[in-house]
Amino acid sequence: MTSSVYIHIPFCNHICSYCNFPKFFYNKEIVLKYLKSLKQEILNKYQGEILKTLYIGGGTPSSLDIEELQELFAILKIFKFNKNYEFTIEVNPENLTFEKLKLFFENGVNRISMGVESSKNKNLEYLGRHHDFNLVKKKIKMIKKIGINNINVDLIYALKKQSLEDLKNDLINFLSLDVSHISTYSLEIYPHTILGIKKEQAILEDLDFCMYDLIRKTLTKNGYLHYEISNFAKKGYEAKHNLVYWNNDYYYGFGLGAAGYLNNIRYNNTTSLKNYLNGNYLETEERLSQNDILSYALILGFRKIAGLNKKDFFKKYQVNIKDLYNVKDLLKQGLLKENNTNIYISYDRIYVENSILINFVGE
Ligand code: SF4
Structure with missing residues (x-):
C-alpha cells in the first residue's frame, strides 16, 4: 500500500x-x-x-x-x-x-x-x-x-x-x-x-x-x-x-531526478530536463528479488537508532530477522544489540554504521 x-x-x-x-x-x-x-x-x-x-x-x-x-x-x-x-x-x-x-x-x-x-x-x-x-x-x-x-x-x-x-x-x-x-x-x-x-x-x-x-x-x-x-x-x-x-515502505517519486519505490520496483526519473519536459519521465527501474527487498529492509532499517522491530519484521517479510545474513554473529560480536522488541546497532558503533551495513549487501 x-x-x-x-x-x-x-x-x-x-x-x-x-x-x-x-x-x-x-x-x-x-x-x-x-x-x-x-x-x-x-x-x-x-x-x-x-x-x-x-x-x-x-x-x-x-x-x-x-x-x-x-x-x-x-x-x-x-x-x-x-x-x-x-x-x-x-x-x-x-x-x-x-x-x-x-x-x-x-x-x-x-x-x-x-x-x-x-x-x-x-x-x-x-x-x-x-x-x-x-x-x-x-x-x-x-x-x-x-x-x-x-x-x-x-x-x-x-x-x-x-x-x-x-x-x-x-x-x-x-x-x-x-x-x-x-x-x-x-x-x-x-x-x-x-x-x-x-x-x-x-x-x-x-x-x-x-x-x-x-x-x-x-x-x-x-x-x-x-x-x-x-x-x-x-x-x-x-x-x-x-x-x-527507513521503514522500506512504498512511495511515489514525481519530478525530475526523483526516486520512487512501488510494488517491489525501485525507479529513478530522468535527470534530463529536455526528456522530462517531453514526457520521458523514467530513467531506470529495477524489480527487486526477495533477497534485495530484505537487504534494503536491513540497510535502511538499521539507520534508525531504535533499529528494527522483530515482530513487525516477521509480519512484513515472513522471515525471522535473526536468520538473515550474519545477524546472529553480529549480535554475538556486540555490533548489533537486542532487547525484547528490537534489534539495533550498538549506539557506540553508530558512527561506523556503514561498515556494519555492508554485511547486508547482496547474498
Ligand atoms: S543549489 Fe543545491 S543545495 Fe543549493 S539551494 Fe539549490 S538544491 Fe539546495
Whole structure:
C-alpha cells in the first residue's frame, strides 16, 4: 500500500558550492512547462491512494513565485489525503516571503524544512549560500507566527577550517531557534560540484567523528531525540515522510531526478530536463528479488537508532530477522544489540554504521 509522495522542484536562484542534487537556475518559462509535465506524470501514475505524507523538495520549492506556487497547489488537488497527513515543503530563508508562507499554510503545509546549514557567515560563504543567520531567525519567527510549529533546519558540518569550537557555536545558535527537528550532514565533496572542481578536500575522519559526537551529545542533552543516524527531533516530531524510506515502505517519486519505490520496483526519473519536459519521465527501474527487498529492509532499517522491530519484521517479510545474513554473529560480536522488541546497532558503533551495513549487501 502506498501512502507517500515525494515531488521534486529542481529550480534554485543560485547554485551552492557543494550541491549534488538535480537542479537548474530558476527560469519562469521553464518552470511553467515543468509544472505542466509534472501534472501529466502524476496523472499517469497516481492510483488514487490516500496519502499520509507529502514532501516537496528540491532544488528550492520556495524559489517559485506566487503564481507558480498556486499552480503547484492546484496540481496537488489530484491527491487524496488522510486527515492527519504530514505535508512538508523545503524552503531557503532568502526567498521565503510572508505571502508564500501564507499560501503554504492555506494549502495544508504543516511542516517546513529550511536549508540553514550554518550560523556563521564564513561557512555560509564557503557553501555558496546567500543568507545570514539574522535572516534565518526572522524567517523562523515568521513561520511560527503563521501557525506552523513543525520545523526542520539542516545543519552542515565538517567544513574546511571549521573547529570544534565553531561547531559548538553553530549548535548553540541552532538550539536558540527552538525548532522541532534538526537534520545534520557531514559535508561531502563531489567531483562535479564547485568545491570538487576547486579540489577542496574533506576534513580528517578523526575530526569528523569528534564533530558527530559533539552534535549528538549536545542535541540529546538539549531535549532532542536522536532517532536516525543524522536526524534529531523533539518527541513526537520525527519526520513521518523520511520514516517511510527507513521503514522500506512504498512511495511515489514525481519530478525530475526523483526516486520512487512501488510494488517491489525501485525507479529513478530522468535527470534530463529536455526528456522530462517531453514526457520521458523514467530513467531506470529495477524489480527487486526477495533477497534485495530484505537487504534494503536491513540497510535502511538499521539507520534508525531504535533499529528494527522483530515482530513487525516477521509480519512484513515472513522471515525471522535473526536468520538473515550474519545477524546472529553480529549480535554475538556486540555490533548489533537486542532487547525484547528490537534489534539495533550498538549506539557506540553508530558512527561506523556503514561498515556494519555492508554485511547486508547482496547474498
Ligand atoms: S539551494 Fe539546495 S538544491 Fe539549490 S543549489 Fe543549493 S543545495 Fe543545491
